[in-house]
Amino acid sequence: MPDDKDQVLDAIKQGSDFIIAAHVQPDGDALGAALGLFWLLKELGKNVAVLIDPDQVSAKYSFLPGLESVAQKSTFKADTLITVDVAHPDRLGDNKPLLEAVKHTVNIDHHPDNPRFAHVNWVEPEMTSTSELILELWKSASKTPALDAATCIYVGMLTDTGNWQYSNTTSAGLRAAADLVDIGVEPNGVFSLIYERNTTGWLRLMGLGLTGAVIDKDLRFAYAIVTRADLEVAGAQASEVENLVDWLRSLADIDAALVIKETQAGEFKGSARSNGSVNVGALAHSFGGGGHHNAAGFTTTEAPTLVIARVKKWLKSTASS
Numbered sequence: 412m413p414d415d416k417d418q419v420l421d422a423i424k425q426g427s428d429f430i431i432a433a434h435v436q437p438d439g440d441a442l443g444a445a446l447g448l449f450w451l452l453k454e455l456g457k458n459v460a461v462l463i464d465p466d467q468v469s470a471k472y473s474f475l476p477g478l479e480s481v482a483q484k485s486t487f488k489a490d491t492l493i494t495v496d497v498a499h500p501d502r503l504g505d506n507k508p509l510l511e512a513v514k515h516t517v518n519i520d521h522h523p524d525n526p527r528f529a530h531v532n533w534v535e536p537e538m539t540s541t542s543e544l545i546l547e548l549w550k551s552a553s554k555t556p557a558l559d560a561a562t563c564i565y566v567g568m569l570t571d572t573g574n575w576q577y578s579n580t581t582s583a584g585l586r587a588a589a590d591l592v593d594i595g596v597e598p599n600g601v602f603s604l605i606y607e608r609n610t611t612g613w614l615r616l617m618g619l620g621l622t623g624a625v626i627d628k629d630l631r632f633a634y635a636i637v638t639r640a641d642l643e644v645a646g647a648q649a650s651e652v653e654n655l656v657d658w659l660r661s662l663a664d665i666d667a668a669l670v671i672k673e674t675q676a677g678e679f680k681g682s683a684r685s686n687g688s689v690n691v692g693a694l695a696h697s698f699g700g701g702g703h704h705n706a707a708g709f710t711t712t713e714a715p716t717l718v719i720a721r722v723k724k725w726l727k728s729t730a731s732s
């Protein structure tokens with residue numbers, strides 16, 4: 412039985428026309444993995460299209476090399492579809508039908524609850540990021556990424572570990588990152604591009620979110636709700652809510668934090684974080700979402716007050732079991 416990674420390499424060798432798809436609302440890892448793989452396939456002489464909606468890409472990732480070639484839709488006829496960082500087929504959004512339409516499908520991911528939905532599945536939950544898996548792929552193909560690909564991969568690793576803060580930060584991940592630095596990636600420069608280009612709207616939004624945050628000392632739970640109206644008052648984009656939940660999680664007396672943001676009228680996205688004792692991946696799962704033990708998310712049309720009530724109930728039941 413060949414290794415999953417070998418099967419991925421075989422699929423790459425055998426295919427000639429590739430579509431790479433990431434999840435909707437792509438984060439740094441989805442973008443880093445998709446573009447890191449884009450550069451590898453180009454290096455191997457393949458035809459490749461990357462399906463990512465440019466309108467959903469946060470401005471802080473605008474410097475990623477190769478991003479100018481992504482498109483929401485394509486008439487490109489591919490023989491192979493590769494999904495990256497896609498924890499569940501539903502996360503493909505409008506691109507989900509490609510799983511049936513394209514002859515060969517490959518799923519590269521690091522989410523532990525990935526249901527292995529493709530013909531070839533390479534899922535490694537102990538990795539920092541899907542981007543780290545893409546670097547492995549480069550090495551297995553006996554190729555060294557140039558600075559453009561190395562930058563994309565580094566960004567995926569950096570952002571999925573929360574700037575090397577989260578529990579998925581490993582020695583192997585840091586060694587892989589060191590290889591990328593040897594290629595020419597500048598950690599300080601990349602950090603600055605991603606974390607130090609915030610807008611005034613973002614600052615005002617953090618202010619609103621933190622002021623409105625509720626701390627439940629008994630449940631050791633902190634949460635905040637960000638509505639469309641809050642975004643308007645602050646003059647911020649929905650994507651700028653991203654790290655509010657990390658501020659809540661930073662509290663000493665808190666085990667779990669949740670931010671619910673209204674993505675469009677009547678639709679909400681929950682971002683949950685844990686300090687270790689609570690499995691927010693399981694929590695997100697109970698809302699039809701997914702993720703990791705310490706970081707997970709879900710979307711819902713349920714009103715935030717009802718969601719909070721359900722989360723509290725869930726926290727109570729897991730604390731007593």
Ligand SMILES: [Mn+2]
Pocket residue numbers: 440441496521540541571
């Ligand atoms: Mn990821």
